[in-house]
Amino acid sequence: MISLHRTRALAAGLAAATLFLATSCAGDDLGNDGDKSDSSTDRGAVSISGQDFPEAALVAAMYDQLLTDAGYDTDVKLVSARDGYMPTFPKTIDIVPEYVGGIVNFLNSRENGDSAKPFEAGDGEQLAEDGADLLDGAGITLLDVSPATDTNAFFVTKQYSEDNGVTTLSDLEGKSVTLAAAEDCEGRLDCEGGLSDQYGIDITEVLPLGYASDATYDAVIKGEAELGETSTTDGTLESRDLVVLDDDQQIQPAQNLVPAVSSDFLDEHPDVADVLNPLMAALTTDKLTELNARVAVGREKVEDVAADFLSSEGLTD
Known part of the structure; x- marks a missing residue:
């Protein structure tokens, strides 16, 4: 365990119904006591939060179960x-x-300002070590870093790529584009901020339509x-005639999955x-991709996919 007193191939491509499903599962099903198994040990209350895109909702369902x-x-x-x-984590x-x-x-920007040099290590363990002081100051401990990783990516239509000779993000340098992205993308070093400052892309507008949402695809x-x-x-993406542009300047830091826990808790x-920690060890990028596909393509319920994986890995009875 790393104790430090840290805006994803089928996982994030989602239809509107899938996003609604994941959000519903996160807001309702995950917190429904009637769906939980009985336990002979009462260890008290625990509050879980996070983002509501399907992959995060799936992992939250695993934590919950x-x-x-x-x-x-x-x-x-x-x-x-x-x-x-984050404004109330880890307080409540x-x-x-x-x-x-x-x-x-996120903690780096909050502590040192939006212009702070980002932590860029491509290895999750190293990145966690690099951020130790920030995490400690925030009262947050990271548990074991999973080998499963998922980073942001940016896509265009195949037609746009072919017409403009664009295959990498660097190919967009100097071009004026509108970006459809997560609600918190603007200014972020791994999103609009990095695209503008590192790649020199003229982002004329950010449409806050959601991370890998149907509205963003549309x-x-x-x-x-x-x-x-x-x-x-x-x-x-291929089925939608969309293509990812290569992050050739590597502005995306390591994004391994990890449980972030209140140090006091x-x-x-x-x-x-x-x-x-056993869940983190069991998850791999390939396994996570397969699980996300069951939600995104197979339309299975988040909690059912989570339960099946935990059982198959011997993490639950």
Whole structure:
């Protein structure tokens, strides 16, 4: 365990119904005590938050089921962006499914300003070590870093790529484009900020339509935006005649999955590490992609996919 007192190929390509499903599962099903298994041990309450895009909702469902099985009374509330929960984490939130680069650079920007040099390590363990002081100052501990990783990616239509000779983000240098992306994309070093400053792309407008949402896909397909935000594990783009542009200047830091826990809560409940760390070890990028595909393409319920994976890996009975 790394104790430090950190805006994804089928995973993130989603139809509107899928996003609604994941949000519904996060807001309702995950917090529905009637769906939880009984436990002979009452370990008290635990609050879980995080983002509500399907992959994060899937991992939150796994946390929920594992902690419930361990005897905790869970309360899960997911929101649309990291900005929605970080103001109260870890004060009123105990655990968040996170990405190493995402939380470390969020804390870096909050502490040192939006112009602060980002943490860029491509290795999740190293990035967590680099952000140790920030995490400690925030009262957040990262548990084991998973080998499963997922980073932001940006796409255009195949027609736009062919007509403009664009295959990398550097090919957009000096071009004026509208970007459809997550609600908190503007100014972020791994989103609009990096595209503007590092790549020299003229982002004329950011449409806050959601991360890998149906609205974001539609905006690019219909020509309302030239560029859209998704993830490196999005395998639904080809069927939509969309292509990811290569991040040839590598502005995306390591985004390994990791449980972020209130340090105070962990001091009182050290067994939480024993509950969640085996899940981190079991998850790989390929497995996560397959699980996300079951939600995005197979239209399975988030909680059902989570339960099946936990059982198949021997993490629950």
